[in-house]
Amino acid sequence: MFQLSAHLEETLMGNIIGSIIKNYKAEIQSIKDRDPAAASTLEILTYAGLHAVAMYRVAHWFYIRDLKFIARVISQTARFLTGIEIHPGAKIGKGLLIDHGAGVVIGETAEIGDNCLLYQGCTLGGTGKDQGKRHPTLGNNVMVGCGAKVLGPFKVGDNSKIAANAVVLETVPPNCTAVGVPARVVKQNGKRTLDLDQIHIPDPVSQELCKGRMELERLRKRVEALEKRLEKEG
Numbered sequence: 001m002f003q004l005s006a007h008l009e010e011t012l013m014g015n016i017i018g019s020i021i022k023n024y025k026a027e028i029q030s031i032k033d034r035d036p037a038a039a040s041t042l043e044i045l046t047y048a049g050l051h052a053v054a055m056y057r058v059a060h061w062f063y064i065r066d067l068k069f070i071a072r073v074i075s076q077t078a079r080f081l082t083g084i085e086i087h088p089g090a091k092i093g094k095g096l097l098i099d100h101g102a103g104v105v106i107g108e109t110a111e112i113g114d115n116c117l118l119y120q121g122c123t124l125g126g127t128g129k130d131q132g133k134r135h136p137t138l139g140n141n142v143m144v145g146c147g148a149k150v151l152g153p154f155k156v157g158d159n160s161k162i163a164a165n166a167v168v169l170e171t172v173p174p175n176c177t178a179v180g181v182p183a184r185v186v187k188q189n190g191k192r193t194l195d196l197d198q199i200h201i202p203d204p205v206s207q208e209l210c211k212g213r214m215e216l217e218r219l220r221k222r223v224e225a226l227e228k229r230l231e232k233e234g
């Protein structure tokens with residue numbers, strides 16, 4: 001506490017408020033750029049995601065100064081007010097937009113680059129199998145769709161998109177789109193990566209029927225040949 005009070009006048013007002021205002025401006029701009037529903041700056045000031053990220057920045061300030069209890073009180077208050085839970089230990093770059101926000105969870109060792117976009121109900125979480133670094137690292141300009149779960153200490157590369165409701169369990173390279181459960185990369189640099197033809201795949205039942213028909217035809221010809229031979233001999 002003594003350490004905190006020594007720093008208070010010098011850093012608290014200057015650093016926290018200065019950095020919150022700077023980040024607030026970047027985040028307001030990010031919302032204007034990327035949310036077609038945002039009609040005015042005044043409207044943007046009502047966004048839960050904006051306040052959740054601002055409160056996270058205060059909580060993180062305390063967290064990195066080892067004032068973890070205060071940090072958690074702030075983050076849990078933010079969760080109560082916004083429905084968005086960001087652990088104060090997470091590392092978040094500038095221009096993060098959490099659109100709609102309800103149900104978003106960002107774990108303690110998650111890292112988020114600049115200008116990322118998270119939709120409601122997504123989780124940057126752990127699998128429960130790792131120790132230490134347990135949560136994902138998002139590069140810059142990453143989008144995580146609503147309801148998606150990104151679980152584990154791997155990287156999602158710059159400019160990649162995680163589809164709504166995907167469950168991502170391994171690294172996603174840059175400029176990719178990952179979809180499904182478990183998620184697979186279906187596009188990279190704008191080109192499809194999985195060219196599976198889901199319609200013209202071999203059907204084992206019709207293959208067996210086909211084999212049976214060929215065998216029947218072979219036997220029919222043999223019987224005909226035998227009959228002709230019998231007629232000649234008889």
Ligand SMILES: CC(C)(COP(=O)(O)OP(=O)(O)OC[C@H]1O[C@@H](n2cnc3c(N)ncnc32)[C@H](O)[C@@H]1OP(=O)(O)O)[C@@H](O)C(=O)NCCC(=O)NCCS
Pocket residue numbers: 100119144145146161162163164165166177179180186187192
């Ligand atoms: C994945 C997404 C970002 C589109 O990315 P994209 O790179 O433009 O990809 P495409 O639209 O070309 O889709 C690529 C393939 O993934 C499939 N796909 C897209 N979204 C998917 C999803 N959520 N789940 C499963 N498959 C999906 C497409 O059908 C397509 O399959 P096909 O090639 O067999 O036709 C978008 O579909 C999405 O999920 N956005 C989430 C946005 C969101 O959460 N909005 C909530 C607002 S409230």
Ligand SMILES: CC(=O)OC[C@H](N)C(=O)O
Pocket residue numbers: 035036037099
């Ligand atoms: C509900 C939804 O699609 O939200 C995404 C974005 N805010 C928009 O209005 O397009």
